[in-house]
Amino acid sequence: MAVFEYKALTTEGKPTKGVIDSDTSKEACEKLRQRGIYVTEIVSIEERLAQRRLPLLSRFGRVKLSELAIVTRQFATLLASAVPLSDALSALINQVESHRLQVSLRDIREKVAQGMSLGDALGLHPAVFSDLYVNMVKAGEASGSLDAVLAQLADYLQEQYRLTARIWAALTYPIVMVVIGTGIVLFLMTFLVPRIMTVLERKRQALPMITVFVKAVSDFLIGYWPALLSAVIAIWLVYNVTKRTKGGRRFIHAQVLKIPVVGQLLRKQAISRFAVTLSILLRSGLPVLQSLKIVRDLVGNELVKEAIDDIHNKVMEGSDVSTIMQKHTIFPPVVGYMVAVGEKSGSLEQMLDKVSDSYDAEIEIETQRLTALIEPVLIIFLAGVVALIVVSILLPLLQMSKF
DSSP, X not given: OXXXXXXXXXXXXXXXXXXXXXXXXXXXXXXXXXXXXXXXXXXXXXHHHHHHOSSTTTTSOOOOHHHHHHHHHHHHHHHHTTOOHHHHHHHHHHHOOOHHHHHHHHHHHHHHHTTOOHHXXXXXXXXXXXXXXXXXXXXXXXXXXXXXXXXXXXXHHHHHHHXXXXXXXXXXXXXXXXXXXXXXXXXXXXXXXXXXXXXXXXXXXXXXXXHHHHXXXXXXXXXXXXXXXXXXXXXXXXXXXXXXXXHHHHHHHHHHHTSTTHHHHXXXXXXXXXXXXXXXXXXXXXXXXXXXXXXXXXXXXXXXHHHHHHXXXXXXXXXXXXXXXXXXXXXXXXXXXHHHHHHHHTOHHHXXXXXXXXXXXXXXXXXXXXXXXXXXXXXXXXXXXXXXXXXXXHHHHHHHHHO
């Protein structure tokens, strides 16, 4: 049985679309016709995937991390309750809201029904299920503890979502302030100031220096906005082209890590992700070398990736993880020492969890401190800019009133 995506019209003539399971497209059309749905276009998901060689349904939005965590938790609960795998997948399909995730689960259910392992079926949808997810499921299948592994995955995904949500929640207010403040300043400089200046120029009186300065800035923004917009677009294009190359990404990441406060936050975030991901992979039963390969693609920083590559290569030669880690400055010394203790005591996973918990706590505290510092600075800066514009307008008006 295959999965088909269709576009159709209802009996009222309203357009509709969806997915359906059927052996053939003709049979799928007949099923839909019996429901009062008349197909205008139908295509097999498997055929589309093979033709485009792209992640399944890439035109739809990304699956939210929070939703994937919830689905994984429900999946683990169903399997722990001795619900058959196919029935568990069917139950998930009926309650998933994301169209993309629903279609992926339908295809996975069909592949499993045809005899494919769950891990291999998940691997056919890399845009939804990461290498970490797929390999942990495979390890769970091999060890017979799939429900426990899925529960660990759900905890991991939920914690990653919470961390990301906390950071964005802390940054939302400053970002909104910058956007609104920039909008107000641009409105004043390109709309209000030119009109006031037109009135003042008609009076042919000498303007204060502050007014001359604001007028010059206003004239520059109005006269050269195409050039400024082009410069912004050019910078954005150069950035996107640069980050597509390994050398470019390394340069960008290296410069970002040098930014005061922000660089340290991003460094700690990368190390925390490295520690928690390696811990959960090792706990699920994956070998160290395979775990390092998976972790490498998830840290998101080229400098950390290079360090992990070196650790992987040296471990293949018989070295310890901690010994190589201590040679890389990207990892703070305390991390290397904790990993060394974990290796010697046979509790590496627990030590990695402690590293991750420690850095997550530091990230949350420093993010709050950063936003607490940024907010008053932004308020003072934006208030100062607006006050400068207002004073530059009021001074010549007050001079006019004296005559």
